[in-house]
Amino acid sequence: MNHLKEQFQAVEGVSFPGKTYVEELLKPVFDDQKVHLFEAMFKIHKAHTTMLTEQGILTKDECKKILEGVSQVEHLDKNELNYSAEFEDFFFLVESKIGERIGDELAGKMHIAKSRNDMGEAMYRIVIRDYLLKAILDAKQLKEVILKQAEQHIETIMPAHTHTQPAQPTTFGHYLLAIHDNLARDIERLKRTYHTVNQSPMGAVAITTTGFPINRERMVELLDFDGLVENSYDAIGTGDYLIEAAQSLISLMTNMGRWIQEFLRMASKEVGLIKVSDAYVQVSSIMPQKRNPVSIEHSRSIASSAAAEGMAVVHMIHNTPYGDINDTEDDLQPHLYTGYQKAIRVLRIMYAVILTMDFNKERAYQQARENMITITELADVLARDYGVSFRKAHKTASIIAKKSDATCCELYEIPVTTVNQWLDGINLKDEDWQAIIDPRIFVQRRSITGGPNPDTVRQMIEKRK
Numbered sequence: 001m002n003h004l005k006e007q008f009q010a011v012e013g014v015s016f017p018g019k020t021y022v023e024e025l026l027k028p029v030f031d032d033q034k035v036h037l038f039e040a041m042f043k044i045h046k047a048h049t050t051m052l053t054e055q056g057i058l059t060k061d062e063c064k065k066i067l068e069g070v071s072q073v074e075h076l077d078k079n080e081l082n083y084s085a086e087f088e089d090f091f092f093l094v095e096s097k098i099g100e101r102i103g104d105e106l107a108g109k110m111h112i113a114k115s116r117n118d119m120g121e122a123m124y125r126i127v128i129r130d131y132l133l134k135a136i137l138d139a140k141q142l143k144e145v146i147l148k149q150a151e152q153h154i155e156t157i158m159p160a161h162t163h164t165q166p167a168q169p170t171t172f173g174h175y176l177l178a179i180h181d182n183l184a185r186d187i188e189r190l191k192r193t194y195h196t197v198n199q200s201p202m203g204a205v206a207i208t209t210t211g212f213p214i215n216r217e218r219m220v221e222l223l224d225f226d227g228l229v230e231n232s233y234d235a236i237g238t239g240d241y242l243i244e245a246a247q248s249l250i251s252l253m254t255n256m257g258r259w260i261q262e263f264l265r266m267a268s269k270e271v272g273l274i275k276v277s278d279a280y281v282q283v284s285s286i287m288p289q290k291r292n293p294v295s296i297e298h299s300r301s302i303a304s305s306a307a308a309e310g311m312a313v314v315h316m317i318h319n320t321p322y323g324d325i326n327d328t329e330d331d332l333q334p335h336l337y338t339g340y341q342k343a344i345r346v347l348r349i350m351y352a353v354i355l356t357m358d359f360n361k362e363r364a365y366q367q368a369r370e371n372m373i374t375i376t377e378l379a380d381v382l383a384r385d386y387g388v389s390f391r392k393a394h395k396t397a398s399i400i401a402k403k404s405d406a407t408c409c410e411l412y413e414i415p416v417t418t419v420n421q422w423l424d425g426i427n428l429k430d431e432d433w434q435a436i437i438d439p440r441i442f443v444q445r446r447s448i449t450g451g452p453n454p455d456t457v458r459q460m461i462e463k464r465k
Helices: 002-012 019-036 038-054 060-074 090-102 104-109 116-152 172-197 216-222 232-237 240-267 294-317 333-356 361-369 375-385 390-406 416-423 430-436 439-445 454-464
Strands: 157-162 165-171
Touching: 002 019, 019 038, 019 090, 019 333, 038 060, 038 090, 038 116, 038 216, 060 090, 060 104, 090 104, 116 172, 116 232, 116 240, 116 333, 116 454, 157 172, 157 361, 157 439, 165 172, 165 439, 172 240, 172 454, 240 294, 240 333, 294 333, 361 439, 375 390, 375 430, 375 439, 390 416, 416 430, 430 439
Parallel strands: none
Antiparallel strands: 157 165
């Protein structure tokens, strides 16, 4: 065992950082920081230096030199900044590069009353808020195109499903408007998350603020935050903005994933309602008849993956100590960034699909005539117009449905004379029966608030506009 240990340490080293620690932790973290936090870090350096000068902690001459050094390093090619064991992480490397230009002592003054703790929290918030803004913008564009499609299909009859089974007639416009409203709520969640995220932790320093006379409120202004995380322990130790950002991501992608799955069903050859534009389908390598709606497939898969990134964030924070801890930092952050990157891809792909898709109105109408899905209206007519108690009317309608199914006939194939024989004592008028079996009349009669009646849906669309 000792021999094995000596052999390993000969390659690994016996002082920090060991070779494995470098390869498996420090270097990957360094690369992540360089990719994601570069711009945010320099924004904070410049703002903090400006604030220190305004407070009289730095002289104007020191400020000028520091900002010149910061600017020079900021404009270096990122690819030239590579991990070195000489520096613990990306932040120390940047400080060293600035020191090469303005001197180490002056570069060190840049960090008066600033810790990697409050600086790190601020950087994370700046990066996450940018992802949130992008997601909100793309979600709004998707919401608008869904509303436009709904407006085109206010009178497009189709079957609604419950428990995956044909249930009642509705319209494609009514269905799309439901999706629109669901997405609108997720956008509101993203907006509320943005407000939570866009608060400044700067000036909390390590966790208890500082003895220097800094101005935390000024940092709010300089970094375009909406407000201040006032309690310094809260600013460093809570991290609930990460949970909220993850939860909004999970909600958005889970909700979208459900109707994306529905779109895949509607785009299948057997259902045949949605036709995806040729720009977003792929052909089979062996079956020439295939039109594979891969754009929707990939969107479903990526949405699930994005939601999983959000779940990873929640699980990584769960049961961690309440304070500054690595669990919420370098190992966690990429999950959130990657999750939002994936979500934005899904939003953009589905925008393209929905804007360009076609909907088969004739086939949808025929499907709304099948599977006896207007039979609810028979129960309503018997209760409303023929004085039958609703419970008896519902039972009677169920009998008609079973007899119709036994004869392998759709309702529109059965004459009213046969229906009256089955009703046993109730003489249904032919015009009433023709209305019962007509999905358009079924939809027309459902005109109360929120129903699929075309005028009702039109009013809802105008309200949302």
